[in-house]
Amino acid sequence: SGRWLFASNYGSGSVAVFPIKEDGSLGERHTLLQHEGSGPNEARQEGAHAHSAIVAADNRFVIVADLGIDSLMVYGFDATSGALSLHEQVRTAPGSGPRHMAWAAGGTRLYVAHELDSTVGLFRYDGAAGKLTPDGSWPTVPTGAGYNDVADIHLSADEQWLYVSNRGHNSLAVFAVGADGALTPAGHVSCGGDWPRNFALAPGGGHILVANQRSDAVAVLPLAGGQPGASLGDTAVPGPSCIQFA
Numbered sequence: 321s322g323r324w325l326f327a328s329n330y331g332s333g334s335v336a337v338f339p340i341k342e343d344g345s346l347g348e349r350h351t352l353l354q355h356e357g358s359g360p361n362e363a364r365q366e367g368a369h370a371h372s373a374i375v376a377a378d379n380r381f382v383i384v385a386d387l388g389i390d391s392l393m394v395y396g397f398d399a400t401s402g403a404l405s406l407h408e409q410v411r412t413a414p415g416s417g418p419r420h421m422a423w424a425a426g427g428t429r430l431y432v433a434h435e436l437d438s439t440v441g442l443f444r445y446d447g448a449a450g451k452l453t454p455d456g457s458w459p460t461v462p463t464g465a466g467y468n469d470v471a472d473i474h475l476s477a478d479e480q481w482l483y484v485s486n487r488g489h490n491s492l493a494v495f496a497v498g499a500d501g502a503l504t505p506a507g508h509v510s511c512g513g514d515w516p517r518n519f520a521l522a523p524g525g526g527h528i529l530v531a532n533q534r535s536d537a538v539a540v541l542p543l544a545g546g547q548p549g550a551s552l553g554d555t556a557v558p559g560p561s562c563i564q565f566a
Contacts (some may be wrong), residue, residue: 321399325339325346326384332354333355333368333388335373335395355368355386355393357388360414361417364417365415369386370387370393371386372385372420372421376450378427378447379399380450381397383395386418387417390412391418392409392432394409394410408450412434416439418434419471420472421433425501430443431443431475433471434457436470438461439458439470440458440460440503442454442457458503469486469488472485477521481546482494483495490510490514490515490516492528492530494506494508494547511530512550514535515532515535516533517533517562518530519531520565523565525543527552532554532560536559540555
């Protein structure tokens with residue numbers, strides 16, 4: 321509806337809702353919901369860490385990925401009042417650390433990037449019931465790749481390709497998307513720098529811009545036939561962490 325903004329607070333493990341005014345500014349915080357729990361990774365999952373929020377196509381539910389408690393929290397959403405209420409807690413694999421999400425197929429499939437175990441998962445979504453059902457998981461790095469933290473996830477505009485960034489392996493993992501939503505690994509390409517925290521597909525689909533946080537630069541990768549190529553160059557940006565086209 322464009323009337324509400326959802327913010328996930330990593331440090332505190334909470335989710336906040338803010339009204340958006342007619343001039344685009346934010347009103348006072350409307351709702352704050354606190355997650356509770358922990359996970360098996362003692363270094364990263366000592367408590368809840370809400371990492372991202374995504375709204376269902378029908379505006380009736382909001383899904384929050386919590387890295388700290390290995391959960392996708394499905395909240396019922398009242399688009400009139402802005403109220404959230406817990407509808408379902410969907411557990412992911414222990415120690416997986418769900419981070420970012422991407423809708424596909426008109427909001428009937430949800431792909432989830434799991435930071436801590438370097439996988440991407442597919443969930444089927446029943447909008448009428450507000451229910452997520454897991455239906456597959458694929459590794460984002462080769463066996464024996466060493467330390468890696470998955471970061472961002474995006475689909476091509478035609479939803480035929482899915483991309484996940486790997487921090488440590490310093491790559492973009494490429495997957496072909498089948499008619500049923502299942503993924504087929506289609507290789508890796510260098511991110512053109514160090515620690516690809518975020519990336520975005522440029523309008524028109526001809527390039528991918530990668531925020532390489534530790535090399536202080538945004539790299540530009542060509543994109544053709546679903547496959548990214550080697551970096552065409554980069555632009556110096558101190559510690560880039562997010563890219564959005566507007």
